[in-house]
Amino acid sequence: MVADWAQCFMATMALLKFYIVYAEYEICFNKSSRQITDEQRLFMVLMKDYDRNTRPVFNASHPVNVFMGITLTQIFDVDERNQVITTNIWLDQEWDDEKLTWDPVLYNGLEMLRIPCTNIWLPDIVLYNSADDYTHGYMEALSMVSNTGHVFWPPIVKLRSTCSLDITYFPFDDQVCKMKMGSWAYDGLQVDIFNRSNPVDLSNFVSNGEWELVNVKVVRNIVYYPCCSEPFPDVTFLIHIRRRTLYYTYNVIIPCIMLSILTLLGFWMRPDSGEKVTLGLTVLLAFSVFMLLIAENMPATSSFVPLIGIYLTTVMALTSLSVISAVVASNVNHRGSKETRLPTCFRTFVTFLSRIVCMRLVYIKRENPQEVRAVKMQVAMRDGYTGLKSTFSNDSGCNLIDYENGEPAQMRSISTNRRPQVERSWELEEILRKLQVLISKEEEREKVDIILKEWMEAAEVIDRFMFWIFVFWTFFATIFILLFMPMTKSVET
Numbered sequence: 001m002v003a004d005w006a007q008c009f010m011a012t013m014a015l016l017k018f019y020i021v022y023a024e025y026e027i028c029f030n031k032s033s034r035q036i037t038d039e040q041r042l043f044m045v046l047m048k049d050y051d052r053n054t055r056p057v058f059n060a061s062h063p064v065n066v067f068m069g070i071t072l073t074q075i076f077d078v079d080e081r082n083q084v085i086t087t088n089i090w091l092d093q094e095w096d097d098e099k100l101t102w103d104p105v106l107y108n109g110l111e112m113l114r115i116p117c118t119n120i121w122l123p124d125i126v127l128y129n130s131a132d133d134y135t136h137g138y139m140e141a142l143s144m145v146s147n148t149g150h151v152f153w154p155p156i157v158k159l160r161s162t163c164s165l166d167i168t169y170f171p172f173d174d175q176v177c178k179m180k181m182g183s184w185a186y187d188g189l190q191v192d193i194f195n196r197s198n199p200v201d202l203s204n205f206v207s208n209g210e211w212e213l214v215n216v217k218v219v220r221n222i223v224y225y226p227c228c229s230e231p232f233p234d235v236t237f238l239i240h241i242r243r244r245t246l247y248y249t250y251n252v253i254i255p256c257i258m259l260s261i262l263t264l265l266g267f268w269m270r271p272d273s274g275e276k277v278t279l280g281l282t283v284l285l286a287f288s289v290f291m292l293l294i295a296e297n298m299p300a301t302s303s304f305v306p307l308i309g310i311y312l313t314t315v316m317a318l319t320s321l322s323v324i325s326a327v328v329a330s331n332v333n334h335r336g337s338k339e340t341r342l343p344t345c346f347r348t349f350v351t352f353l354s355r356i357v358c359m360r361l362v363y364i365k366r367e368n369p370q371e372v373r374a375v376k377m378q379v380a381m382r383d384g385y386t387g388l389k390s391t392f393s394n395d396s397g398c399n400l401i402d403y404e405n406g407e408p409a410q411m412r413s414i415s416t417n418r419r420p421q422v423e424r425s426w427e428l429e430e431i432l433r434k435l436q437v438l439i440s441k442e443e444e445r446e447k448v449d450i451i452l453k454e455w456m457e458a459a460e461v462i463d464r465f466m467f468w469i470f471v472f473w474t475f476f477a478t479i480f481i482l483l484f485m486p487m488t489k490s491v492e493t
Contacts, residue, residue: 038107038108039107039110039113041107042102042107042110043115045102046099046100046102046113046115046145047119050099050119050120052119052120052121052122054121055121055190055191056096056097056099056120056121056149057098058099063189063190063192064095064123064186064190064191064192065095065096065192065194066093066094066095066123066183066191066192066193066194067093067094067095067194067195067196068093068125068181068193068194068195068196068199069092069200069201069218070089070091070179070199070200070201070237071089071090071092071154071200071201071202071203071204072087072088072089072200072201072202072205072213072216072239073089073090073204073206074087074205074206075087075208075211075241076088078163078165078177078210078211078241080165080167080297080298081298081300082131083163084160084161084162084163085160085161085163085177085239087159087161087239088156088157088158088159089157089159090155090156090157090201091125091138091154091155091181092154092196092201093123093152093154094150094151094152094153094196095150095151096148096149096150096151097120097121097151099149100115100120100151101147101148102147110147111146111147112145112146113144114143114144114145115142115145116140116142116143117140117141117142117143117155118140120151122143122153123183123186123191124183124184124185124186124191125181125182125183126181126183126184127159127161128181128234129161129162129178129179130160130161130162131162132159132160138155139156140155141153141154141155141156159179161179163177163178166304167298167304168304168305168306168307169306169307169485169486170298170306170307170309171243171248171252171306171307171308172245172307172482172486172489173242173307173489174214174240174242174243175240175241175242175243176238176239176240176241177238177239177241178236178237178238178239179236180221180235180236181193181234181235181236181237182232182233182235183232187228187230187231187232188222188231188232188233189230192233193220193233193234194220194233195218195220195235199218199235200216200218200237202216209244210247211241211242211243211244212241212242212243212244213239214240214241214242215240216237216238216239216240217238218236218237218238219235219236219238220235220236221234221236248308252290252293252308253308253482255290256287256290256312256315257478259287259315259319260315260318260319260474262283263279263280263283263319263474264467264470264471265279266279266280266283266322266326267322267325267464267466267467267470268467271329271330271456271459271460271463272330272333272334272459276326276329277323277326277330280319280320280322280326281323284316284319284320287312288316290312291309291312291316294306294308294309294312307482307485307486311477311478311481311482314473314477315474315477318470318474318477321466321470322466325462325463325466326463328462329459329460329462329463330459332458332459332462333455333456333459335455340451341451341454342364342454342455342458346458347458350364350458350461350462351364353461354461356465357461357464357465357468359460359461359464361457361461362453362457363453363454363457364457
């Protein structure tokens with residue numbers, strides 16, 4: 001009897017507790033139902049039994065069509081050495097989710113709902129040629145869902161993608177960088193990728209100081225990989241950029257041209273000046289510094305040779321030739337100190353070069369250099385005869401020296417009314433002997449002087465010829481490499 005009453009008491013208490021809990025639930029439910037919003041009600045209804053890990057199609061044989069586009073806002077950097085381009089984009093993605101539909105009439109005309117992207121299914125779109133390590137995903141932006149189930153999700157993404165850079169025409173180069181995007185796990189029969197009707201938006205683009213954006217194209221590809229027989233579609237964005245050349249023109253090209261002009265000035269220095277070689281070596285060292293600065297920014301590859309590198313190598317080669325020319329001209333100039341005449345073949349060669357550079361030869365062009373010395377000897381002897389005659393003619397009344405064809409004749413008496421010639425013959429003989437010695441020394445000095453001037457003139461002709469050669473090749477290299485070659489470039493997109 002007592003046991004029956006105990007069981008009845010326990011059942012009554014349990015029932016009372018149930019009614020108390022039910023009453024509290026009713027109170028809370030009625031209170032929350034009075035404060036809930038239309039968006040809350042819609043979100044609760046849509047998320048009820050929603051699984052974000054499965055594709056949002058009721059028929060598993062139907063694919064989810066994802067339409068992609070980008071809003072390019074900025075090109076952060078183009079790393080030529082590592083061949084990586086960094087861009088900031090809004091990755092616009094849209095698709096239809098069959099599980100996110102509702103009647104706007106039931107929710108006071110609500111047609112668009114913002115839902116956190118972590119609560120719904122998202123396509124696993126990845127950048128195939130990414131240079132990142134994939135340790136972080138996209139920005140968790142809100143997804144915009146319409147009542148028809150259309151979802152639009154535009155996260156802000158900073159992408160680092162690999163880009164094969166062709167630096168052949170650096171710094172006048174154009175580059176086309178590709179960003180290949182598609183689903184990583186789903187094939188084309190499950191998630192199909194298309195480009196949007198307006199795939200690229202450049203209205204918010206911020207220009208880059210080094211690169212100019214030329215064009216952006218979109219190409220849809222269907223690829224079959226060896227792992228699977230199903231197709232894998234992707235959307236590839238082709239970004240065509242062009243390098244701005246003003247910086248390199250003022251900091252590399254113009255200084256190189258100025259250094260080339262300094263090398264030209266070295267040819268106008270005297271061949272016997274040792275500063276010619278010093279100037280050439282200094283300019284060559286400056287070109288080497290520019291070559292190192294260019295090499296630091298270029299990728300260590302043997303596939304391409306930059307245009308500016310070709311130009312620097314060319315002018316460095318010409319500068320080296322100018323140093324060699326200065327050494328040769330200096331050597332030719334000092335060969336005259338050995339008192340050896342110009343060889344006949346070398347004399348002919350120098351005469352030929354003088355005609356090319358329009359130089360008038362004074363010493364080398366004479367067939368017999370003795371003619372120059374003979375003329376000068378005649379002048380010297382006549383000057384000596386005039387002085388001697390003025391000294392002795394009044395006292396001796398003699399005609400001391402008679403010139404016949406430039407050679408001194410025997411002294412003879414021209415007057416029998418004066419003192420005998422014998423009295424001062426010894427003085428005249430002594431004077432003639434000393435005069436003959438002076439003439440011989442003068443002749444020897446003139447001979448050495450003419451030889452020196454011949455070699456000096458030959459060095460000047462060689463120097464002038466190399467000057468015009470250097471002018472021609474420097475001008476040709478500058479115009480052809482820096483002007484005509486960039487005009488022949490073609491960009492493959």
